[in-house]
Amino acid sequence: MDLVRHLRFFVAVAEEGHFGDAAARLEMTQPPVSQGLRRLERELGVQLIRRTSRGAELTDAGRGLLPRARLLIDDAARFLGEARRLHEGSEVLRWGAVPLAGSAAVAAVAQRLGDVSSGQEMVSAAAVSLIEQVSAGTLDLAIVDAPCVTGTLTTGPVVVFRRHVVVPARHPVTTAARPRLRHLAGLDFCHPPRAANPPAHDQLIDRLRESGLDPRILAVSSSEHLVAAVAGGGAVGLTVDPERLASLDGVRCLPIGRDATALRLRVVYRESALAEVADVSTAALWKISKAAG
Incomplete structure (x- = not known):
């Protein structure tokens, strides 16, 4: 066994x-x-x-x-x-990011890390899993959505990303003069399962309810899963990469509920020697968040 x-x-x-x-x-x-x-x-x-x-x-x-x-x-x-470090005999930096971070943020961080390390390996996983891996030492650092239970890990500052709401192309909200989250009532809300990061999940749902939307959660595992559910006409979701979805048939990305739907990311790490690398990663996140507005 x-x-x-x-x-x-x-x-x-x-x-x-x-x-x-x-x-x-x-x-x-x-x-x-x-x-x-x-x-x-x-x-x-x-x-x-x-x-x-x-x-x-x-x-x-x-x-x-x-x-x-x-x-x-x-x-x-x-x-x-x-054992892996001894076998490889290199200074490979191992890091991870939650899928919610999006391709632009991941690419920006990877580019900056390439300037400060001789090599890197990246994994994509839920926040809970990434925290466990950083705590265990199998990852050097990770980008997770906040809030998140981080235990004894060191955490960097929170970087706020604006998210667009992904809606069915034929939904009336796409032609509304002043679209609101409450106009999406009756549609399922696509989001990773609560187990991926319970604190962040609960906070998001609370903010949606405060904005007039009390959603029924449809757990999704990828952006493709989200797009399929939304394009089918029965669901909505969130994205930090609206440009990637802009050309797709069946969906539209709208800047609704900016504060309620915002994504909060932070870098977590265990060893103090990685503080400088963590700062570089955070700086890359800040740059992307500002560019996205």
Whole structure:
């Protein structure tokens, strides 16, 4: 049995309190997570999670073993990270960004990092996953949406990006004299699942409701998924790259609800030696945010 992998299942379910949310966080379907946890419990001879009608609760044994499970996962990640560095023998900078950041911001950061490192590797993942990887040492830094639970990581300043609302091309809001978010009532709202970053997700929904839109969430995993849902006429979404979508049939990008829909990004890192690199990344984000208006 791959102990570390199965411990990840246990920690995800324990922290999310729900098998479905844990599976979304791990980017898996629910059955393998549930089956993997049962296998771990059989191997250990103790019940870690109590299944309830509301989700999942820690047993006394699970509560006692959870801190140790987290340590083992972190140690394994650090071990692999150090082994990779020794094998490659290079100063490759490893960083990540949430998909919400958009192509313009990612390209700008990559260009600036190319000036301060001999090489780089970039991954795209949810904020929760990126935080875990930076904490474990497998990533040097990450760009995440704020607010976000960052633990002991060092965080840079928040950079605010304006987002456009992506709407169906034939929706009446596209011809309204003064379009408002409340005009989109009845359409699903495309957004990554809450498990990707619960604090930022909840804050966005609260701001939309304050603006008169109480959306039903349609979880999407990519910009292509969002475009398909919106072009079909039954959903809306948000983008920081309206220029990329401007030529597509079936969708329109409108600057509605600027404050309510804004995206807030920040750089997080663990080692103080990376402060200068983090500042360079933040400067690249600022430049793109200003250029986008």
